Amino acid sequence: MASRLLLGLNCGKPLESVLLPELAEALSSKHNFDLQAFSFKADREVLREPRVVRVGLIQNSIALPTEKPISDQKRGIFQKLKPIIDAAGASGVNILCLQEAWMMPFAFCTREKRWCEFAEPVDGESTRFLQEFARKYNMVIVSSILERDLNHGETLWNTAVIIGNHGNIIGKHRKNHIPRVGDFNESTYYMEGNTGHPVFETAYGKIAVNICYGRHHPLNWLAFGLNGAEIVFNPSATVGELSEPMWPIEARNAAIANSYFVGSINRVGTELFPNPFTSGDGKPQHKDFGHFYGSSYFSAPDASCTPSLSRYKDGLLISDMDLNLCRQLKDKWGFRMTARYELYADLLNRYVKPDFEPQVMLTGHCSVMYCLLSASKYAYRLQGSRLTFERQ
Numbered sequence: 001m002a003s004r005l006l007l008g009l010n011c012g013k014p015l016e017s018v019l020l021p022e023l024a025e026a027l028s029s030k031h032n033f034d035l036q037a038f039s040f041k042a043d044r045e046v047l048r049e050p051r052v053v054r055v056g057l058i059q060n061s062i063a064l065p066t067e068k069p070i071s072d073q074k075r076g077i078f079q080k081l082k083p084i085i086d087a088a089g090a091s092g093v094n095i096l097c098l099q100e101a102w103m104m105p106f107a108f109c110t111r112e113k114r115w116c117e118f119a120e121p122v123d124g125e126s127t128r129f130l131q132e133f134a135r136k137y138n139m140v141i142v143s144s145i146l147e148r149d150l151n152h153g154e155t156l157w158n159t160a161v162i163i164g165n166h167g168n169i170i171g172k173h174r175k176n177h178i179p180r181v182g183d184f185n186e187s188t189y190y191m192e193g194n195t196g197h198p199v200f201e202t203a204y205g206k207i208a209v210n211i212c213y214g215r216h217h218p219l220n221w222l223a224f225g226l227n228g229a230e231i232v233f234n235p236s237a238t239v240g241e242l243s244e245p246m247w248p249i250e251a252r253n254a255a256i257a258n259s260y261f262v263g264s265i266n267r268v269g270t271e272l273f274p275n276p277f278t279s280g281d282g283k284p285q286h287k288d289f290g291h292f293y294g295s296s297y298f299s300a301p302d303a304s305c306t307p308s309l310s311r312y313k314d315g316l317l318i319s320d321m322d323l324n325l326c327r328q329l330k331d332k333w334g335f336r337m338t339a340r341y342e343l344y345a346d347l348l349n350r351y352v353k354p355d356f357e358p359q360v361m362l363t364g365h366c367s368v369m370y371c372l373l374s375a376s377k378y379a380y381r382l383q384g385s386r387l388t389f390e391r392q
């Protein structure tokens with residue numbers, strides 16, 4: 001019963017696990033990373049063949065202490081990821097996504113500008129590192145980096161680069177929503193993205209990327225769905241104290257509401273920085289953000305989801321998913337058909353204007369109050385939803 005609620009049912013059954021090649025298992029034992037694989041099925045259709053793609057998510061801790069030279073730290077992460085990506089390749093993964101800013105410690109919240117040196121152009125060394133794997137394994141790779149935009153005054157962005165299965169760069173998406181919560185105040189580092197909600201048509205399906213804090217924004221999820229995404233990745237960096245109770249709910253809910261699959265990834269470990277920083281909350285200064293709790297997982301449009309990877313260990317989570325499930329769930333629940341986009345559009349149009357007044361109707365209770373007030377010594381004035389009183 002508990003598992004039915006926690007993981008749901010896929011086509012009426014518990015999710016099945018999948019056997020992986022020995023090579024992948026051997027890499028996971030040798031390099032000590034968690035490896036799990038599952039399969040989301042869809043019903044057989046008469047006119048369409050199943051569209052099964054194999055998707056992978058990688059979560060990892062950093063490789064070297066943050067005091068080490070920046071280039072060593074970055075190379076250390078490359079070395080650490082190599083066997084995990086090889087395991088994905090050996091398992092026949094078609095689309096692989098790494099965690100947010102995978103090529104660096106999660107330094108944004110220190111607000112120290114020294115970490116800007118990790119930034120790279122879209123076609124920089126991290127992309128080149130991954131392009132080789134993309135070619136070797138015929139794999140699409142989603143790589144979330146700190147981007148330095150050389151064509152626009154060297155500004156910084158939090159960007160997901162989409163590398164095609166031939167090693168080509170299909171495009172990029174820049175994080176839309178920047179957190180300003182607790183230690184996660186990343187606004188001193190990069191600006192709100194300017195790429196909208198692109199969906200990338202890859203060899204294996206239509207994918208999009210909702211970077212980290214964007215997962216708290218239902219309209220951000222919706223926009224990727226409206227543009228036709230079948231799989232949305234959510235590469236993240238978040239810690240236990242801040243968000244762990246929300247983690248298993250938000251992406252799963254987005255998958256249900258938007259009839260697509262979601263792959264959620266969070267980094268693992270505690271990252272210590274050389275200088276203490278504060279969170280502006282009156283608590284003592286500290287040198288870490290807390291524990292990045294991993295727990296990466298997949299969610300499907302039928303409300304089923306995989307178990308999560310470890311809270312502590314590096315890991316590769318693989319899942320087969322029949323993308324036909326997206327349309328089957330659209331047909332079943334009709335969320336797209338029953339949504340009232342014209343009503344939402346109208347409200348949002350009015351809401352973004354400075355003179356917006358909330359549409360609040362007076363309850364019966366209030367009307368009685370107004371009658372009493374009218375008979376009293378007070379004059380009242382209703383402006384929009386604001387009620388003011390004045391003694392007569």
Ligand SMILES: NC(=O)NCCC(=O)O
Pocket residue numbers: 100178179184211212213214236237238239242243
């Ligand atoms: N990287 C990032 O956006 N973190 C914010 C924390 C959260 O959304 O849980």
